[in-house]
Amino acid sequence: MTNSQELIATESLSDSHCLVLNSLLDTMIPPDSTLSIPGAGDPAIVERIVKSIRVGALQQVSEGLNEVEALTHESSGLRFVECDQAEREECFHSYGLAQRSFIRTLGSIAIHCYYTDPRVMESLEMEPRPPFPQGFELEQGDWSLLDPVRERPKIYRNIP
Amino acid sequence: MSEDIVDVLIVGAGASGAAVAWSLADTKMRIVCLEQGGWTNPSDYPSTGVDWENRHWGSFGIDPNQRGRETDYPINGSNSPIAVANFNAVGGSTILYAGHFPRFHPSDFRVKSLDGVADDWPIDYEILEPYYDENDRMMGVSGLEGDPAYPPKPQIMPPLPLGKSGQTLAKGFNSLGWHWWPSDTAIATEDYDGRGKCINLGGCYTGCAQGAKASSDITYWPHAIRAGVELRTHCRVREVTVDDNDFATGVTYFDENGVERHQRAEVVILACNGVGTPRLLLNSTSPRFPNGLANRSGLVGKNLMFHPYALIVGVFPDELDGYKGPGVCIWSQEFYETDESRGYLRGFTFECTRGRGVVGTALTGLGYGHIPWGSGHHAAYRKLHNRIAGMSAICEDFPEEHNTVTLDPDLKDSNGIPCPKIDYTVSENSEKMLQFAIERATEVLKASGATDILTECPIAHGGWHLMGTARMGTDPERSVVNEWGRCHDVKNMFVVDGSTFVTSAGVNPTRTIQALALYVADSMKKRLTNLFD
Ligand SMILES: Cc1cc2nc3c(=O)[nH]c(=O)nc-3n(C[C@H](O)[C@H](O)[C@H](O)COP(=O)(O)OP(=O)(O)OC[C@H]3O[C@@H](n4cnc5c(N)ncnc54)[C@H](O)[C@@H]3O)c2cc1C
Numbered sequence: 001m002t003n004s005q006e007l008i009a010t011e012s013l014s015d016s017h018c019l020v021l022n023s024l025l026d027t028m029i030p031p032d033s034t035l036s037i038p039g040a041g042d043p044a045i046v047e048r049i050v051k052s053i054r055v056g057a058l059q060q061v062s063e064g065l066n067e068v069e070a071l072t073h074e075s076s077g078l079r080f081v082e083c084d085q086a087e088r089e090e091c092f093h094s095y096g097l098a099q100r101s102f103i104r105t106l107g108s109i110a111i112h113c114y115y116t117d118p119r120v121m122e123s124l125e126m127e128p129r130p131p132f133p134q135g136f137e138l139e140q141g142d143w144s145l146l147d148p149v150r151e152r153p154k155i156y157r158n159i160p
Numbered sequence: 161m162s163e164d165i166v167d168v169l170i171v172g173a174g175a176s177g178a179a180v181a182w183s184l185a186d187t188k189m190r191i192v193c194l195e196q197g198g199w200t201n202p203s204d205y206p207s208t209g210v211d212w213e214n215r216h217w218g219s220f221g222i223d224p225n226q227r228g229r230e231t232d233y234p235i236n237g238s239n240s241p242i243a244v245a246n247f248n249a250v251g252g253s254t255i256l257y258a259g260h261f262p263r264f265h266p267s268d269f270r271v272k273s274l275d276g277v278a279d280d281w282p283i284d285y286e287i288l289e290p291y292y293d294e295n296d297r298m299m300g301v302s303g304l305e306g307d308p309a310y311p312p313k314p315q316i317m318p319p320l321p322l323g324k325s326g327q328t329l330a331k332g333f334n335s336l337g338w339h340w341w342p343s344d345t346a347i348a349t350e351d352y353d354g355r356g357k358c359i360n361l362g363g364c365y366t367g368c369a370q371g372a373k374a375s376s377d378i379t380y381w382p383h384a385i386r387a388g389v390e391l392r393t394h395c396r397v398r399e400v401t402v403d404d405n406d407f408a409t410g411v412t413y414f415d416e417n418g419v420e421r422h423q424r425a426e427v428v429i430l431a432c433n434g435v436g437t438p439r440l441l442l443n444s445t446s447p448r449f450p451n452g453l454a455n456r457s458g459l460v461g462k463n464l465m466f467h468p469y470a471l472i473v474g475v476f477p478d479e480l481d482g483y484k485g486p487g488v489c490i491w492s493q494e495f496y497e498t499d500e501s502r503g504y505l506r507g508f509t510f511e512c513t514r515g516r517g518v519v520g521t522a523l524t525g526l527g528y529g530h531i532p533w534g535s536g537h538h539a540a541y542r543k544l545h546n547r548i549a550g551m552s553a554i555c556e557d558f559p560e561e562h563n564t565v566t567l568d569p570d571l572k573d574s575n576g577i578p579c580p581k582i583d584y585t586v587s588e589n590s591e592k593m594l595q596f597a598i599e600r601a602t603e604v605l606k607a608s609g610a611t612d613i614l615t616e617c618p619i620a621h622g623g624w625h626l627m628g629t630a631r632m633g634t635d636p637e638r639s640v641v642n643e644w645g646r647c648h649d650v651k652n653m654f655v656v657d658g659s660t661f662v663t664s665a666g667v668n669p670t671r672t673i674q675a676l677a678l679y680v681a682d683s684m685k686k687r688l689t690n691l692f693d
Binding site for chain 2: 028159
C-alpha cells in the first residue's frame with residue numbers, strides 16, 4: 001500500500017542511469033520529424049518522468065536500466081546509448097523487455113508525461129490546456145434517432 | 161471527554177448522510193454529523209490541470225489503498241476479484257462518482273415473487289417514488305421523459321448532449337431494434353441551485369471543478385448547514401456505544417487532533433456506506449453485543465453485493481468525442497428483465513461511455529496490444545485517438561451470505577481502528593450474465609461500426625457500489641434493519657446507506673440510496689413521538 005504523494009528528487013538517478021533512461025525512453029516512444037513530435041527521451045519530458053517515479057519504484061528502475069545495459073553489451077558488445085534506434089528496438093523486443101515489471105512501471109509514467117506534453121497535444125490537434133475552466137464543446141446530436149425507441153411499448157415489468 | 165447530548169448524530173457525510181441530515185433539519189432538532197474526511201476544494205480537482213489523468217491515479221484515485229490519504233482507511237481486498245472504490249470526504253464517494261443516475265424499477269423490489277431468487281424488499285417502488293422525486297430536485301437530475309424502460313418520472317433538466325459517441329452507439333442499437341435512452345444523470349445541463357451547468361470537462365470521476373456534477377457536498381450540504389445541521393470534519397468514529405437497555409448512547413470518535421472523544425446522542429444514524437457501516441458495527445462490541453452491534457441476526461457484514469461489471473469498448477474508424485464531455489451518455493435496458501432462456505436470472509444495464517483521455521487511450525492501446533513500443537507507436541496511437549467508445553454492463557448481483565465484510569485481524573487505520581476485509585466471489589449467475597452481456601455488447605458495437613472489441617471482465621477496480629451488508633427486512637432473524645431503516649436490535653439507531661439494500665438491481669445505486677435516506681428520515685419524522693416503540 002503505497003502513498004501516491006511520495007515522489008523522488010531528480011538527482012536520485014545517477015548520470016549514467018539518466019543517459020540510458022533517455023535512450024530507452026526514445027526507443028519506446030521515438031521522436032517523429034514528420035509529425036513534429038519529440039520522443040519520450042526529450043529532456044523536458046524525461047525531467048517530468050524522473051520526478052514522477054515514486055521512491056519505492058526507484059530501485060526497480062535503476063536495476064532495470066543496469067539490466068538493459070548488460071543485455072545490450074552481451075549481445076552487441078556496445079553500450080545501449082551507442083546503438084542506433086533500430087538496434088535498440090531489436091534489443092528491446094528480442095529480450096522481451098516490454099513484459100518486465102520495471103518497463104511497465106516506467107512505461108506507464110512515460111505515457112502520462114509524454115501525452116501531456118504541449119508539443120504532443122498540439123500534434124493531436126488538442127489545445128495544451130487543462131479542461132477547466134474553458135471546457136469543451138459537444139454536439140447535441142440528432143435526437144430523431146430516438147423515434148423508433150419512442151414507438152416501443154413499455155418494457156418494464158408489471159408488478160402483480 | 162464527553163460532550164453535550166445531541167438529538168441526532170449522523171456518521172458519514174456522503175450521499176446518504178447528506179440527504180438524511182437535510183431532511184431531518186426541518187425538525188429543528190440538534191443534529192451533528194461526524195465525517196472522517198474534510199471538504200474538498202474544487203480548484204484542487206484534477207481537471208484544473210493538464211495532467212488530470214495522471215492525478216486520477218494519485219490523490220484523487222478511486223482505490224483507498226493506493227490513494228492513502230490520511231482520511232482514508234485501508235481495506236484488505238486480497239480475497240476478492242473486485243476491489244472497493246470509494247472516497248472519504250464531505251460528499252463521500254459522490255466526489256468521484258460518474259453521476260450515472262438510474263432509478264430502480266418496480267420489479268427490482270420483487271425479485272423473489274417474480275423470479276424466485278433472493279428476497280423481496282419490505283417496501284416497493286410506489287413507496288419510494290415521492291422520495292425519488294424529492295431527491296431528483298435536490299441533486300438536480302438531467303434526463304428525458306418517456307423512457308419505455310421506466311414508469312413515468314418528471315424531467316428536471318434536459319439530457320446531456322448525445323455527441324458523436326452517443327449518436328454512433330444509438331445507431332447501432334437502432335439497427336438491432338434494441339432499447340436505448342439518454343441516461344438520467346446527476347449532472348446539471350442548466351445552471352441549477354447555484355451550480356454552473358456542465359461544460360464537458362470530461363473526467364467526472366476525478367471530481368467536477370465546475371460543480372455541475374451533483375456531489376452531495378455542493379447539493380444537500382449547503383442547505384443542511386444553512387438549516388442548522390452541524391458538520392464536524394476530520395472526526396473518525398471508532399464505535400457506537402450502548403447502554404444496558406440496548407439503546408445507543410452515542411459514539412466514540414477521534415477528533416481532528418486525534419483526541420478521543422465521546423459524543424452522546426438520542427438517536428444515531430449510520431451513513432458510512434456498505435463497507436464503512438458494517439465495519440463500524442463490527443467494531444462496536446460490548447457484553448450485550450459480543451459479535452458487533454445490531455448483529456443478533458449474524459447478518460452484519462454478510463450479503464455484500466458489488467455489481468460485477470464488464471467493460472466492452474470498440475475501436476471506431478471515425479473520430480468520436482474522446483476526452484470531451486462526461487463519460488456517461490446513453491443507457492440500454494434491453495436485457496434488464498429476466499429471460500430464463502439466457503441461462504441466468506435477472507439482468508443488466510448497458511451504461512455507455514463516450515471515450516477516454518489521451519493517457520487512457522495510450523494505456524488501453526498498450527494494455528491490449530494495439531499499440532507497440534518503438535517505431536510503430538505513433539501510427540498505432542493515432543488509430544485509437546478519440547476512436548474508443550463502448551459500454552459497461554452493470555450486472556445485478558445476488559445477496560449471498562459468503563460474500564462478506566469482516567474485520568481484518570491485523571489491518572488498522574491511522575487511529576488504530578481495525579479495518580475491513582472483503583471476501584467475495586463472482587457467482588455462477590453473474591458469470592453467465594457477464595458473458596451474455598459481453599456477447600450482446602460486441603454485437604451492438606459491431607453494428608455501430610466498431611472494428612476491434614476490447615473487454616475487461618469483471619472490472620477489477622470496479623467495487624464502487626457497496627450494498628447489502630445490513631439488510632432491510634421485517635424479520636429480525638433475517639435482517640438488520642426494519643422496513644424504515646431502524647435497527648431491529650437497537651431501537652434508536654438507523655442505517656441509511658447502501659448497506660440496507662435487500663437486492664442490488666442492475667443499475668447504479670445512489671439515486672435509490674438517497675431516496676431511501678429521505679424515506680427513512682420521513683418515517684422518523686412521522687413517528688417522532690413514538691420513535692422507539
Ligand atoms: C469511481 C466511482 C464511480 C461511481 N459512479 C457512480 C455512478 O455513476 N452512479 C451511482 O449511482 N453511483 C456511483 N458510485 C457509487 C456512489 O458514489 C455511492 O453509491 C454513494 O456515494 C454511496 O453513498 P453512501 O452515503 O452510502 O456512502 P459514501 O458516499 O461513500 O459516504 C460515506 C461517508 O462516510 C464516511 N465514513 C465512513 N466511516 C466513517 C467513520 N468511521 N467515521 C466517520 N466517517 C466515516 C466516509 O468518509 C464517507 O465520506 C461511484 C463510486 C465511485 C467510487
